[in-house]
Amino acid sequence: MKNQYSQNWQTLVAGILAALVLLIGLNSFIIITPGQAGVISILGKAQDGGLLEGIHIKPPLISVVDVYDLTVQKFEVPAQSSTKDLQDLSARFAINFRLDPIKVVEVRRKQGTLENIVSKIIAPQTQESFKIAAARRTVEEAITKRNELKEDFDTALGERLDKYGIIVLDTSVVDLAFSPEFSRAVEEKQIAEQRAQRAVYVAQEAEQEAQAEINRAQGKAEAQRLLAETLKAQGGALVLQKEAIEAWRQGGSQMPKVLVTGGNSNSSIPFLFNLGNLQDTSAPQ
Structure with a gap:
C-alpha cells in the first residue's frame, strides 16, 4: 500500500515537471512572420535589436515580445x-x-x-x-x-x-x-465671369450679324451696279427680254398682262405695252 502511494506521488511529480518543461520550452522561442518585427522586453525593459522574421530564442517566463505590423x-x-x-x-x-x-x-x-x-x-x-x-x-x-x-x-x-x-x-x-464666406465669394465671382462671357458673346454675335447685313447690302448694290452696266452696254435689251421670259415661266407659263419686247433689232430701248388693255378694247361694247 505504501509502495503504491509512493509510485503515484512520483508519477504526479513527474507529470508536473514534464508540464513545466513543456511550458518553459514553449516560452523559450518566438516566431516572427514576414511583415512583422518584434521587440523583446526582459523584466519590463526593452532590449536593443529588433526581432525580424524567423525563430528567436527568448528567456522564458520573464520576457515579453511585442510584435509590430510592418505592412502598409x-x-x-x-x-x-x-x-x-x-x-x-x-x-x-x-x-x-x-x-x-x-x-x-x-x-x-x-x-x-x-x-x-x-x-x-x-x-x-x-x-x-x-x-x-x-x-x-x-x-x-x-x-x-x-x-x-x-x-x-x-x-x-x-x-x-x-x-x-x-x-x-x-x-x-x-x-x-x-470658409463659407470664401465659398460665396467664389460662387459670386464665377457668376460674374459667366455673365461677362455671355455679354461678350452677345456683342460678338451682334457684330457678326451687323457685318452680315453690310455684306448683303454691299452684294446687292454690286449686283445692281453690274445689272445697270449690262443694260447700258450693247445687248441690254436682250437681258430685259430674258428677264421677262423668266418671269413669265415662273408665273405658270400664262400670258402676262405686260409683255416686254424690242421695238426693232437695233433698238436699245425695249417697247412695253399692256395686253390687258388690248383685250379690253377688242371686247364687244
Missing part, C-alpha cells in the same frame, strides 16, 4: 490652417505609412502601440505640416496650385515623421474645404 498602414487625419491671406482652410489627408524595422525598438520605447503612434505622432505632425504648406500661399493659390500645396505638405510631413521611425509612403487629399 492607412489612416485619415483631419487638419486645419490659415492661408497667407488669413483665410480658413481645412483638409482631410489619407496617409499611407509603415514602421521602420530598424527603429522599431525606439518606437516601442517612445510611442508604444500603433494607436499611440497615430494619435500622438502622426495626427499632430500632420496638423503642423499642413500649417507650413498652407501659410506659403493664398487661398486661391491653394486651389489653383493644389499639387504644389501637396508637395510642400509631403516634404514637411516626411521630414517630421522620419525621426520617429515612421516612413511615409504616400498621401492624398481626401477633402479640401474653405
